[in-house]
Amino acid sequence: MFSKRTIREQQVSVRIEENERLLRETFKRDPQVIIQPLQVHASGNTTKKLLWIGIEGLIDKDELYLNVFTPLNTSVFPGRNFIQEIENAVGVKQIEIERQMQKCLEHATYGNVILFVDGEREALVIHMQGFAERAIEESAWEPSVRGSHEGFVESITTNLMLIRKRIHSTDVRVEPLFLGDITKTQLSIVYLESIADLRLVQRMKERLSKINIDSILCSGEVEQAIEDNHRTLFATIGNTERPDKIADIVLEGRVALLVDGDPTALYAPYFFIDAFKSQEDYSSRPYYVSFIRLLRFFSFVIAVLAPAYYIFALNFHKEMIPTALVSNFQRANERSPFPTIIEVLIMLGMFEVVREAGIRLPKSVGSAVSIVGALILGQVSVDAGIVSAPTIIAVAVSIIAGFVLTPVADVVSLLRLINILAAGLFGAFGVLMVMMTTVLHMVSLTSLGEPYLAPFAPLHFEDWKDSVVRVGIQKNRNRPHSVPQRRTVKIRHLPGDDEQG
Amino acid sequence: MRWHRLLQMMGVMFIPFFLSGCWSSLELRNTGMVTGIGIDKLENGQYRLILQLLSATDKEGEKEASSSPIMLSQTGTSLFEMERGLIRDAKRRLMFMHTKVILMGESAARDNVLWPLDTWTRDTQPPLNGYLLISKEDVSSISDTPTGFPENPFFAWSKGMDNLALQRSRIHCWTRLKIHVKVEEGFGC
Numbered sequence: 001m002f003s004k005r006t007i008r009e010q011q012v013s014v015r016i017e018e019n020e021r022l023l024r025e026t027f028k029r030d031p032q033v034i035i036q037p038l039q040v041h042a043s044g045n046t047t048k049k050l051l052w053i054g055i056e057g058l059i060d061k062d063e064l065y066l067n068v069f070t071p072l073n074t075s076v077f078p079g080r081n082f083i084q085e086i087e088n089a090v091g092v093k094q095i096e097i098e099r100q101m102q103k104c105l106e107h108a109t110y111g112n113v114i115l116f117v118d119g120e121r122e123a124l125v126i127h128m129q130g131f132a133e134r135a136i137e138e139s140a141w142e143p144s145v146r147g148s149h150e151g152f153v154e155s156i157t158t159n160l161m162l163i164r165k166r167i168h169s170t171d172v173r174v175e176p177l178f179l180g181d182i183t184k185t186q187l188s189i190v191y192l193e194s195i196a197d198l199r200l201v202q203r204m205k206e207r208l209s210k211i212n213i214d215s216i217l218c219s220g221e222v223e224q225a226i227e228d229n230h231r232t233l234f235a236t237i238g239n240t241e242r243p244d245k246i247a248d249i250v251l252e253g254r255v256a257l258l259v260d261g262d263p264t265a266l267y268a269p270y271f272f273i274d275a276f277k278s279q280e281d282y283s284s285r286p287y288y289v290s291f292i293r294l295l296r297f298f299s300f301v302i303a304v305l306a307p308a309y310y311i312f313a314l315n316f317h318k319e320m321i322p323t324a325l326v327s328n329f330q331r332a333n334e335r336s337p338f339p340t341i342i343e344v345l346i347m348l349g350m351f352e353v354v355r356e357a358g359i360r361l362p363k364s365v366g367s368a369v370s371i372v373g374a375l376i377l378g379q380v381s382v383d384a385g386i387v388s389a390p391t392i393i394a395v396a397v398s399i400i401a402g403f404v405l406t407p408v409a410d411v412v413s414l415l416r417l418i419n420i421l422a423a424g425l426f427g428a429f430g431v432l433m434v435m436m437t438t439v440l441h442m443v444s445l446t447s448l449g450e451p452y453l454a455p456f457a458p459l460h461f462e463d464w465k466d467s468v469v470r471v472g473i474q475k476n477r478n479r480p481h482s483v484p485q486r487r488t489v490k491i492r493h494l495p496g497d498d499e500q501g
Numbered sequence: 502m503r504w505h506r507l508l509q510m511m512g513v514m515f516i517p518f519f520l521s522g523c524w525s526s527l528e529l530r531n532t533g534m535v536t537g538i539g540i541d542k543l544e545n546g547q548y549r550l551i552l553q554l555l556s557a558t559d560k561e562g563e564k565e566a567s568s569s570p571i572m573l574s575q576t577g578t579s580l581f582e583m584e585r586g587l588i589r590d591a592k593r594r595l596m597f598m599h600t601k602v603i604l605m606g607e608s609a610a611r612d613n614v615l616w617p618l619d620t621w622t623r624d625t626q627p628p629l630n631g632y633l634l635i636s637k638e639d640v641s642s643i644s645d646t647p648t649g650f651p652e653n654p655f656f657a658w659s660k661g662m663d664n665l666a667l668q669r670s671r672i673h674c675w676t677r678l679k680i681h682v683k684v685e686e687g688f689g690c
Contacts, residue, residue, distance in 0.1 A: 107654035315526040318534075323656075326534050326599055327555045333529040340528065428520040433514070 010101035016118035018047050019101075023053055026105060030417070032056045033108075038069075040086075041076045048082065049118040053104075053122045053274030058111030060130020067091035068126060070111065082117050083330045086124060094127035105206075106184065133158065139241035139263070141406060145282040148244040156186055156260035162243035163190060167250065171195070177208060185216040186260040194255045197484035203448055204255050204268065210310040219259040219266050228446045231410050236447040238270030245279045253485025255448070269483060271449035273440060273467050274408040276300070281470060290469035296404055297468060303402035303412045308419035310394035314340050332388035341424035343387045348417065350377050452480035533593040536570065537602045537655025539640030540617055542609035549576045550583040551640055552595065553655050570655075574641065580620050583648045601659035604643075610635045632662045 014018050020035065027033040050072070054064070068090050077085045087095050098104050104114045104123050111129035136158065138144075139151035152159045160174055175189040187208065191201050207226040216222060223237045224230070240246060241263050246256045249267045257266040276296045279319040281289045312319040316328065321329060336343055355371035358366045377397075382389045402412045415438065422430030445452035455463035465476040477491035539551035554571040575586035588595060605614065618633070636643055643654075 252523070314529055316521065318527075318529070318532070318596055322535075323599045323601070326529075330529045330534065330555060336530075339526075373538060422525070425523050426518060427521045429517065433518075 012099055012101055012104065012116065012121055012123045013119055014119055016051050016116055018053055019116045019123075022101065023051075023105075024251075024420075038072065040072050042079045043076060048077065048234075050086075051116040051118075051250050052113055053108050054113040054128070055108055055111065058109075058131050059113055059128045063092075063130065063372065064113060064128055068115075068128070080165075083120055083122050083124065085451065086117065090126065092126050092128065096125040097122050099123075099179075099472070100361075109184075123235060136162070142240060142242050142245075142279070144242075144278075144280045144283075147280050148242070150243055151241045152243060152246075152258075152263040152265055154261050154263055156188060156258050159243070159263070159265065160188060160190070161259050163246055163250070166244060166247040167192070167193075172250070174207075179208070179211055179213060179222070180216040181212075181214050183215040184216065187216075187222065188258045190250055190256040190258065191303045192250050192253070194486045195251065195479070195485050196255060197253060197486060200253075200255050200269070200448055200450075200484060204257065216259065219257075219262040219264045221256065223266055224258055228448065232441065232445060233414050234272070234408075234442065234445060234452065235270070235411075235454055236270055236445055236476060238267045238274055238407075238447075239264045239346060240267070240279075241265070242279055248279065252479055253483045253487075268448035269451075270447045270452075272452055273455070275405060278469075286470045290471075293468055293470065293479050299401035299404040300412065302410070302495070303398050303405065304415045304437075305431070306398035306401070307348070307394050308423035310391070311340050311344060311386075311420060311423040311464075312427040315424070329390055332390050335385045336388040337385070338387070339424075340391065341420065343391045344420055347377065347381075347391060348388055348399075348420070351395065351399055353414070367379060378385060448481065450484065455480070524588075528593060531593055533591045533595045535595055535597050535600050537604065537658075538617075539606075540598055540606045540609050541606040541640045542612055543576060544576055545559075547576050548578065548579065548580075548583065548609065549574060549641065549682065551586065552587055554595075580617060591603075601663075602632050602634055602655045604634045604636055604658075606639045606641050607635055607637050632659055634658060634662070637646075 008020065013022075016037075020037070023035050031383060033053065033055055034341045038052060039047045040050060042048045068250055069088045071091055072086070073090045077089070077212055079085075083097060087097075096107075098114075104125065107125045108114050111131055113126045113128045115126060117123070130455050133155045134153045136150050138149040141227045142151070143149075150162060154164065164172060166240070169192065171192045171194040173189075173191050173193050176186050177189070178184045179187055189201065189204055204226070208222075211225050212220075213221075213225070221240065223235070227236045238249075240249075246265050246267065250256055254267050254269060257268075259266070276293055281293070312331070318326070318357075333340070338346070350373070353391065354369060354377070358373070361369060375445065378392060382392065398416060402409060402416070403474040405412060405463065415434075419431050419434055422434045426433070442453050443451075443457050451458055454460055455467055460481040462478065463480045463482050465471045466480065469478075473493055474496065475489060478486055478488050479490050481488075533552075534555040535552050536555055537553040539549075539553075541549040541551070543549055552573045555571060556571050573587050573590050575583040575590065577583040577586060584595070603617070605617070614633075614635075
C-alpha cells in the first residue's frame with residue numbers, strides 16, 4: 001500500500017508497524033536517524049506501543065530523556081484520548097499534532113522528535129532542537145571600539161533573540177518563510193509595524209515569494225535574487241553582522257531579512273551613503289564623526305581616482321605635475337622598462353594576489369605572505385627596476401584609502417581598474433567620462449524601489465544632517481526621509497528644550 | 502523617437518573621444534622638460550636659442566636630484582627652425598609646460614621683443630606664468646651663473662622675481678600672461 005503512493009500524499013497510519021516500515025524505507029540505513037519503539041503503561045495493566053524518530057546531533061538528548069521519556073515511563077495513561085494524554089504528560093511546551101507523514105519527516109530534519117502512537121492517525125511533533133552552535137562573538141568585519149560587541153551567529157533563533165533583546169516592543173514583526181525545495185532554509189523578515197511603510201514589506205515579500213530554488217545556503221544568494229538591478233557593480237541590498245545595526249535599521253523603518261545558517265543579515269532599502277556610515281558613529285560625539293565621515297568620502301575619491309590621476313598626469317597632462325616633482329618623476333620613469341599604465345596594472349594585480357592569498361591562508365602563514373608581499377612589492381621591485389617608486393606610492397595610497405571603506409571595497413576595486421584603463425587610453429577626459437557615467441548609473445539605481453543616491457538625488461535636505469557630516473541629536477530629531485516610514489519624529493523632548501523656551 | 506535621441510546623445514558623447522586618445526600619451530622618459538629659454542641675437546639676422554632641460558639621467562649610486570641641468574643651443578633665423586634643430590640634438594620631445602623664465606639678451610629684445618612671445622603664446626604648451634627677463638649681457642654668458650643655491654639658475658631667477666614682486670610693487674613684474682594681454686592691447690603701458 002505504501003509503495004504505490006508517494007510519501008507526499010501519505011497520512012500517518014493507524015498501524016504503528018506501517019509507520020515504522022515507511023520511516024525505515026525513507027531513511028534507509030542512515031546511522032544518524034534514530035527510529036526506536038517504546039511502550040507506555042495504559043489502564044488495565046496493558047501497554048501501548050509508541051515509536052519515536054529523531055536525528056542524532058540535532059536533538060537535545062538530555063532534555064528528551066528528562067522531559068519526555070521519564071514522564072512517559074512513569075505515567076499510566078487511561079487511554080481515552082492517547083494523543084492528548086501524552087501531550088499533557090510530556091514536559092515540553094512546544095508540541096504540534098501532525099497528520100501528514102511528509103510534514104512529520106520534515107520536522108524530524110529540523111531537529112524535532114516525532115512520536116507515533118499505535119492506533120492513532122496523528123503524530124506528536126515535540127520541539128527538541130539542540131544542535132551545537134557558535135558562541136556570540138564580535139564580527140571580524142565590523143568590529144567596534146565603543147558600543148556593542150555582539151555579532152550574529154549562524155542560528156536564526158539566536159539572531160532573532162539578539163534583535164528582540166534590543167527592541168522590547170510588541171510592534172516587532174518577525175515573519176518566517178522557507179526557501180529552497182531541498183534545503184528548506186528558514187528566512188525571517190523583520191520590521192516594526194508601527195514605523196515601517198508596509199509597501200516596503202510587501203515588496204520584499206513579493207520578491208521572496210517569486211523565488212523557486214533548490215537550495216539557499218547563504219544570504220548572498222537571497223541578496224542576488226531580490227536586488228533591484230542585477231547588472232550593477234553596486235550592492236543595493238545592505239548587509240551586516242551586527243545586531244545593534246539591524247535594530248537601528250528596523251527602527252528607521254527599513255526591512256531586515258535574516259537567513260538561517262548565515263551570520264550576515266540583509267536589509268533594504270540600502271543607500272550609497274550607508275557605506276560611509278558606521279554604527280559606532282552614533283556612539284561618538286558629532287564633531288569627530290563628521291571629520292571621520294569627510295575623511296571616508298575623501299578616501300573614496302582617492303581610492304578610486306589616485307592611480308588614474310597619476311597615469312593621466314604623467315602621460316597626458318604633464319603640466320599637472322608640480323614642477324619640483326618633475327625631475328624626480330622623470331628619473332624614476334627613466335629606470336622603468338614598462339609604460340606607466342602597465343606598471344600600475346602590475347602593482348595592482350600583485351596586490352590583489354597578495355590580499356587574496358592573505359585572506360585564504362591560515363593566519364600564521366598569512367602574515368608571512370604579507371611580509372613577502374610588502375618586501376617584493378615595495379622594496380625589491382623598485383631596486384630591480386621593474387616598477388618606479390612613485391607608481392608604488394600612487395597605488396599604495398589608493399589601496400590604503402580603499403581599506404577605509406569595507407562595505408564598498410569590491411566597487412572601489414573595480415572602479416579603480418576601469419578608471420586606470422580610461423586614464424591610460426583617453427587621459428583625464430576618459431576618467432571624466434567614466435565618472436559621469438558612473439554617477440548617471442548610480443542615479444538610476446533603486447533599492448527595494450527607493451532611490452539609491454538618496455538623500456542627494458532625490459534631494460532630502462533634512463537627511464543631510466546625518467550623511468556627509470552628522471549633527472548632534474538636538475538638531476536631528478527625525479527619522480530619515482529617504483526611507484518611507486509612518487512615524488517621522490524620533491526624539492520628542494530633550495533636557496535643554498525647556499530652557500530654550 | 503527615444504532611440505533616435507539616444508543615438509544622437511551617444512554620437513555627441515563619442516565624438517570628443519577623438520580629441521584625446523592613446524596617441525596623445527607620452528611617457529616622461531621620452532620627453533625633455535624645458536625649464537628655461539634664452540634668446541640671443543647674433544649677427545646677420547641670426548638668433549641663438551638656448552634651452553635648459555631638467556636633467557633626469559640617474560648616475561650610479563646617486564640618490565639626490567642632479568644639480569647640473571642640460572643646456573641645448575641652436576642658431577637659426579626662425580624659432581621653428583631652431584626648435585627643430587634642438588629636437589634633433591635632444592632626441593626627445595621637448596615640453597615647455599614647466600618653463601619658468603624666458604631670458605632675452607638686450608640686443609634681441611631691442612630688435613623685437615614680441616615675436617618669440619607671440620610664437621609661444623599661440624602654442625598650447627607653455628604656461629603663461631613664466632617670467633620674461635631681459636639681460637644686458639648675452640644669455641649664453643649668464644645662463645650658467647651660479648646662484649648660491651643647489652638648483653638651476655632659471656628656477657632661482659623665477660623665485661627671485663616672485664619675491665621681488667611681493668616686496669616691491671613698483672617694479673613692473675610681468676608674467677607672460679600679462680605681456681600677452683599688453684600685446685593684445687597694443688602695449689600702451
